[in-house]
Amino acid sequence: MPTVRVLVVDDEDFNRQTLRYCLEPIGFEIDEAGDGVEAWALLSKRGDRYDAILLDRRMPGMDGMTVLAKIKEDPALKDIPVIMQTAMDREEEIIDGIEAGVHYYLTKPYDIDVLVSVVRAATDDYARLRRVHTELAKRSGAIRLLVQGRFELRTPQEADALGVMLASGLPRSAAVAMGLSELLINAIEHGNLELDYASKTDLTAAGQWDKIIGERLELTPYRGRVVIMDVRRDAQKAVFTITDEGKGFDWRAYMDLTKERAFDTHGRGIAMARKLAFASLEYQGRGNIVVATVALSEGGLAAQSGQDPAPTAGHSSQAEEGDETDKAPEPVIAVAGSVPAAVESRLRSVEGWTVIGGGEVMPGGDDDVLVISSDDANGPAGLRLSRRGAGAKGETIPLSGDPNLVEAVARALVLPETLEIGGDAEARLGAALACHQQGLAPDPSTLVTPVGSVSAWTSSCSRVSGDTWGARCLDDGRLSIFIADMTGHGPVAGVNTLRLHALLNDPATDPDEAPDAVLRRLDKALKAVLPSGEYAAMLYGIVDPVAGRFDYAAAGVPHPVVMDAAGRIVAAGSGKGLPVGASGVFPYEKRELHLVPGGGLVMFTDGLFSLVDRGHPGADAFERFTVAMEAMVGGGTAAERLAALVSAFDGPCADDVTAVCLSLAD
Amino acid sequence: MKYQISENGSTVTARVTGQMTFEDRGEAPALAAALTQGSATAIVLDLSGVDYVDSAGLGILLTLREAAQAKGQGVALSGMTGSVKEVLELACFDTLFSFES
Numbered sequence: 001m002p003t004v005r006v007l008v009v010d011d012e013d014f015n016r017q018t019l020r021y022c023l024e025p026i027g028f029e030i031d032e033a034g035d036g037v038e039a040w041a042l043l044s045k046r047g048d049r050y051d052a053i054l055l056d057r058r059m060p061g062m063d064g065m066t067v068l069a070k071i072k073e074d075p076a077l078k079d080i081p082v083i084m085q086t087a088m089d090r091e092e093e094i095i096d097g098i099e100a101g102v103h104y105y106l107t108k109p110y111d112i113d114v115l116v117s118v119v120r121a122a123t124d125d126y127a128r129l130r131r132v133h134t135e136l137a138k139r140s141g142a143i144r145l146l147v148q149g150r151f152e153l154r155t156p157q158e159a160d161a162l163g164v165m166l167a168s169g170l171p172r173s174a175a176v177a178m179g180l181s182e183l184l185i186n187a188i189e190h191g192n193l194e195l196d197y198a199s200k201t202d203l204t205a206a207g208q209w210d211k212i213i214g215e216r217l218e219l220t221p222y223r224g225r226v227v228i229m230d231v232r233r234d235a236q237k238a239v240f241t242i243t244d245e246g247k248g249f250d251w252r253a254y255m256d257l258t259k260e261r262a263f264d265t266h267g268r269g270i271a272m273a274r275k276l277a278f279a280s281l282e283y284q285g286r287g288n289i290v291v292a293t294v295a296l297s298e299g300g301l302a303a304q305s306g307q308d309p310a311p312t313a314g315h316s317s318q319a320e321e322g323d324e325t326d327k328a329p330e331p332v333i334a335v336a337g338s339v340p341a342a343v344e345s346r347l348r349s350v351e352g353w354t355v356i357g358g359g360e361v362m363p364g365g366d367d368d369v370l371v372i373s374s375d376d377a378n379g380p381a382g383l384r385l386s387r388r389g390a391g392a393k394g395e396t397i398p399l400s401g402d403p404n405l406v407e408a409v410a411r412a413l414v415l416p417e418t419l420e421i422g423g424d425a426e427a428r429l430g431a432a433l434a435c436h437q438q439g440l441a442p443d444p445s446t447l448v449t450p451v452g453s454v455s456a457w458t459s460s461c462s463r464v465s466g467d468t469w470g471a472r473c474l475d476d477g478r479l480s481i482f483i484a485d486m487t488g489h490g491p492v493a494g495v496n497t498l499r500l501h502a503l504l505n506d507p508a509t510d511p512d513e514a515p516d517a518v519l520r521r522l523d524k525a526l527k528a529v530l531p532s533g534e535y536a537a538m539l540y541g542i543v544d545p546v547a548g549r550f551d552y553a554a555a556g557v558p559h560p561v562v563m564d565a566a567g568r569i570v571a572a573g574s575g576k577g578l579p580v581g582a583s584g585v586f587p588y589e590k591r592e593l594h595l596v597p598g599g600g601l602v603m604f605t606d607g608l609f610s611l612v613d614r615g616h617p618g619a620d621a622f623e624r625f626t627v628a629m630e631a632m633v634g635g636g637t638a639a640e641r642l643a644a645l646v647s648a649f650d651g652p653c654a655d656d657v658t659a660v661c662l663s664l665a666d
Numbered sequence: 667m668k669y670q671i672s673e674n675g676s677t678v679t680a681r682v683t684g685q686m687t688f689e690d691r692g693e694a695p696a697l698a699a700a701l702t703q704g705s706a707t708a709i710v711l712d713l714s715g716v717d718y719v720d721s722a723g724l725g726i727l728l729t730l731r732e733a734a735q736a737k738g739q740g741v742a743l744s745g746m747t748g749s750v751k752e753v754l755e756l757a758c759f760d761t762l763f764s765f766e767s
Contacts, residue, residue, distance in 0.1 A: 466721075485721060486721075487721045487722050487724070487725045488688045488691065488721060488722040488725065489688060490688075532728065532729045532732050533691070533694060533722075533725035533726060533728045533729035533732075534725055535721075535724075535725065535728070537721060537757065556756050556757035556758065557756075558756075575756060576755070576756055576757075576758060577757075577758055578757060578758040578759070578761055578762070579721075579724070579757055582728055582757075582762070583761075583762065586758070586761070606721075606753075620752065621749060621752065655720060
């Protein structure tokens with residue numbers, strides 16, 4: 001049996017020794033590095049000798065995430081499985097790690113059985129990937145001549161063989177082979193053989209899993225069942241439809257690797273396949289049919305196995321004809337730097353888009369190009385989208401590397417009307433946008449400030465909200481806070497909220513910028529980039545606890561209100577102002593409200609008015625809000641009254657609602 | 667949203683009724699074209715029959731204004747009442763449109 005070598009990276013001697021004592025007796029060779037710098041020195045010299053890397057996240061000097069980013073950027077190292085050691089309760093770290101390409105997690109203190117299972121799972125998966133590479137290299141790729149076909153299979157061994165054969169000749173064939181066999185094996189184990197996730201966990205731990213599979217394959221009724229693989233291929237894509245005869249599989253929990261299952265020893269195959277191999281992956285029926293699509297290069301089929309799609313440089317043929325001078329040239333999307341392959345492949349799969357890969361010749365300086373590049377400031381897998389050329393308007397949006405999110409934002413920037421594409425595709429893009437949006441709003445518990453505490457309520461009338469909010473502690477103890485309501489709702493409005501966050505978090509701006517100056521800046525910037533008729537109604541302000549004052553500027557939102565400790569409204573400001581992005585030159589003015597110690601400051605978007613409309617048609621909406629807040633049964637603080645007001649409403653809302661309350665310290 | 671267009675000398679008037687919301691945003695280009703295609707130099711949007719405007723409805727007004735500006739036409743809004751008037755005032759639309767009573 002070949003040596004299996006693991007690199008252990010940890011700044012604590014004790015931890016490194018523990019791992020060595022656990023892993024050496026069962027046949028693993030261990031190399032140690034005491035920090036990120038030492039680890040990288042070993043990896044950059046002899047990285048090919050490692051079958052897995054056990055990486056501590058927190059280390060002085062170069063930390064685990066930095067080492068991880070360097071590994072993922074290196075083509076020779078990027079496939080080596082990284083097992084991240086992190087505390088179980090650090091959910092954000094786990095999510096960051098998953099996004100950066102960590103598929104295996106260990107928590108300290110080590111449970112020896114879990115440690116061994118996870119390291120085995122990682123090294124076995126890697127060994128399988130290398131076998132697949134070897135197998136693929138032997139193949140001619142003639143299977144790519146197959147236009148349509150059906151295969152029937154029963155066993156995991158057949159699944160592996162079929163996965164490799166069908167993947168040869170496709171772009172990123174190794175990932176596709178792993179992905180297809182994963183889906184096929186899943187169809188056999190969890191579909192035809194009706195074994196569930198929990199029993200796989202137990203039986204794998206007991207070393208009994210393969211035996212049970214072998215036995216079930218010979219038992220009635222399982223022995224008569226087959227998995228069917230249908231293949232259809234055209235110039236743009238290869239579509240694989242896998243159908244089993246089981247009772248159905250609840251696939252929902254397995255489409256993404258989640259923090260809840262990050263520490264499990266198995267169950268990451270579908271999420272990895274989806275992320276690394278396929279342009280799309282959809283379960284159908286009762287969960288016994290899965291459709292996986294692989295995007296092929298635009299000009300036809302990929303030429304060779306194991307290689308990325310053939311590059312297609314330049315513009316669409318229409319633009320080169322030169323007879324369409326009235327029309328703006330079709331925008332071109334350029335992928336630069338270490339953008340994940342799944343993102344590039346997704347963009348290539350969108351009909352009618354010209355995508356230029358890294359290293360290809362970019363069009364001339366005046367052409368409108370949407371550039372997608374890696375952005376370390378936005379995490380190791382971070383990306384940024386920016387416009388270049390005549391259509392450039394100085395806009396840059398930071399994003400995660402989720403292909404759905406990148407596609408959604410690219411559509412919004414290039415051809416907003418194609419974002420509302422309906423059906424499953426829109427739902428897919430909407431889900432990615434909604435997820436990213438949730439990550440942008442702050443977690444109120446992190447806003448530790450002498451000013452007081454922040455509570456927020458949001459509700460959306462569609463999957464993606466057109467509302468957003470934010471708050472930030474400034475260095476001197478003040479707190480900046482904003483609420484915004486983009487025109488309309490749905491995916492286009494959702495992308496516009498990302499644009500607003502990008503402008504507000506632009507590191508080039510001064511966090512101390514006065515509220516009226518912030519709105520003037522946003523007005524000008526949004527006017528330049530938003531389509532006609534789109535804008536943001538918003539309020540931006542800074543709470544100064546020493547002066548007991550809220551300095552703010554408003555752009556067409558309901559009036560902010562100040563409440564006292566007993567929950568009475570004692571002052572209302574003014575939300576009057578032209579929405580930002582509507583004119584580009586509106587002279588926003590600075591306003592102020594005097595705060596009451598122990599009281600509250602409440603601001604909200606006009607969606608909240610739809611919650612107090614009932615029973616009082618015709619009356620001024622703000623008056624109705626005031627009456628509703630004052631009438632809250634049981635009284636209470638501003639935050640309690642607002643919470644009661646929002647939760648009293650249980651019908652479908654007609655508009656997105658955002659309400660933020662700052663409860664002031666005494 | 668429904669509308670009826672009438673022309674009187676150099677003024678073209680659209681009488682809009684119902685609600686102006688997100689659902690109606692697709693109508694904006696057709697309405698803009700109808701209002702700007704003739705020789706009128708002034709456009710009046712009669713909103714007396716409108717009982718609700720949301721943010722996308724305000725967006726429709728902005729789109730109409732841009733189309734009119736491109737043809738050198740001015741746009742006036744008239745007849746607003748109740749919540750429609752409140753919303754337009756809160757959003758300072760009087761700085762972009764002339765309000766007629």
